[in-house]
Amino acid sequence: MSDANKRLIELYYNVGKFVSENNSWGSKFTESLEREIKLDFPNIKGFSARNIRRMKLFYEEYKDDEIWTPLVSKLPWTHNNLLISKVKDKNIRKWYFQKAIEESWSKTVLDHQIDLKLYERQALLEKNNNFNQQLIAPHSDLANELQRDPYIFNLPLLKDKYVEIELENALVERIKDTLLELGKGFSFVGNQYKVTDGETDYFIDMLFYHLDLRCYIVVELKTEKFKPEYTGQLSFYMTAIDKILKKDVDNPTIGLLLCKEKNKISVEWALDKVNAPIGVSSYEITKMLPQEVVNSLPTEEELNLHIDIDEDE
Numbered sequence: 001m002s003d004a005n006k007r008l009i010e011l012y013y014n015v016g017k018f019v020s021e022n023n024s025w026g027s028k029f030t031e032s033l034e035r036e037i038k039l040d041f042p043n044i045k046g047f048s049a050r051n052i053r054r055m056k057l058f059y060e061e062y063k064d065d066e067i068w069t070p071l072v073s074k075l076p077w078t079h080n081n082l083l084i085s086k087v088k089d090k091n092i093r094k095w096y097f098q099k100a101i102e103e104s105w106s107k108t109v110l111d112h113q114i115d116l117k118l119y120e121r122q123a124l125l126e127k128n129n130n131f132n133q134q135l136i137a138p139h140s141d142l143a144n145e146l147q148r149d150p151y152i153f154n155l156p157l158l159k160d161k162y163v164e165i166e167l168e169n170a171l172v173e174r175i176k177d178t179l180l181e182l183g184k185g186f187s188f189v190g191n192q193y194k195v196t197d198g199e200t201d202y203f204i205d206m207l208f209y210h211l212d213l214r215c216y217i218v219v220e221l222k223t224e225k226f227k228p229e230y231t232g233q234l235s236f237y238m239t240a241i242d243k244i245l246k247k248d249v250d251n252p253t254i255g256l257l258l259c260k261e262k263n264k265i266s267v268e269w270a271l272d273k274v275n276a277p278i279g280v281s282s283y284e285i286t287k288m289l290p291q292e293v294v295n296s297l298p299t300e301e302e303l304n305l306h307i308d309i310d311e312d313e
Contacts, residue, residue, distance in 0.1 A: 006073040009080070012046075013072075016059030019052060030056075046077075054081055071097055078107045086114050095119050103184040122148045122183075128267040129279035131254075139251055140277075142213055146183050149281040151258060153181055156287040164221050167285075168192070168205050171221075185212040195240040204237050215251035216241050219258065226262035226280060228270040231255075235276040252276075258283045 022029055034049045041047075061084055062068040071094070072080055079100060087093040096119065100110050122145070131143045154177055155170040162170075171178045172191050179186050189207040196202065206219040218237050222230060234255040241253045255278040267280045 005076060008077060009073040012055045012077060013059055013062070015047075015052065016055035016057070017063070019056040020059050020063075023056075054084075057084060067094075074101050076107070079105075079110055082107060082111055082114075086111075092119050095123055109180065116152050118148070121150060121152075125149055127279065128262065128264060128271070128281070129277070130271040130274060131277050131279065134275065134277035135252065135254075139213065139215075143254055143277065143279070146185070146210070146213070147256070147279045147281060148181075148183070151181055151281055151283040152286060153178065153283060154286045154288050158285060158287070162223065164205070164223050167221055167223060171206065182208070185210045186217070187211055189216070195237070195244055197240075202237065202240065204241075207241070210254075213251060213254070214249070216245060216253045217256055218253060219256045222257065222259040224260055226257070226259040226267055226270075228266065230257055230259070231270045231274050231278055231280075234278055235274060238276050238278075255279070256281070 019030060019033065030049045030052050033052060034047060037044065037047045058072075058080060062072060068090075075083075075097065083093050083096060087096055096110065096114060099105070099113070099118070105113065127144060127147045127149055129144065129147060131140045131147075134140075135143055153171060153174075155167075155174060157173075158166065158170045168191055175188055179188065187209045189209055191204075191206045193204040193207040194201055195204065204218055205221045208217040208219065209215070210217050218234060218241060220230065220234050220237070234257050238253045238255045246253060253276075255276060257278060257280045259280065259282055262280055262282050271278060271280070
């Protein structure tokens, strides 16, 4: 984050400190301060009474806190306000802070991830994988951190009843959103990626390369509940990628199996003797329309006007 943002955050912190220390004057002090700032600095923005109250809250949240003082200046003011208002637990808030910094989230993306409870899906839940057994640290730790459960994909145009290829195509069509949900570092290689043993062609649902893990990630999609045999198919595809694409500088290929449902015990048993790093997660489909589509929808007044015209005719 820029020095300008750091200075702005420090300014707002100090204003908040000033207001907090004069709290005995009551709410009128905030309105009075707003008027004085506008008179002395007519072109300055960001000092409405509402924002000044936010500065006071900001100061009171983080005063004398050595952990937070250097952290808050790394995100814009709007991000800071959002996190204070929506994430009350400071440990969870710190996790979102670090994610927003690491992945350069906009305010909209941060808001979206909080609403979708990313912390609970990525950091809190015990995950179904064998990464610790099949990968060497810190590669295993990073692989475990990236897995989410469930994954939540927003596919507004996907039919209620769909087959795997329709799900795959919908994910590809909205690849930007798909990559956002998968997380930082995923680079899309292709879907229905063909591998061959010389006699038979096989098609991998989705293939990615992870820039931080430095490895290929094979993603298989299943519209049904997890079955143990799915891990065998995924392991075969991972071996094919290792034989065909993997270079000496690449780490072992990782498999990610996304199923409509899964039983934790069944997954653990299925992965126990598998000699390939595989993670199994469930997924959910949402159908929220993009904001630009929502904005283009007619208002209730416009719809009523249209109806009235039709009736007159």
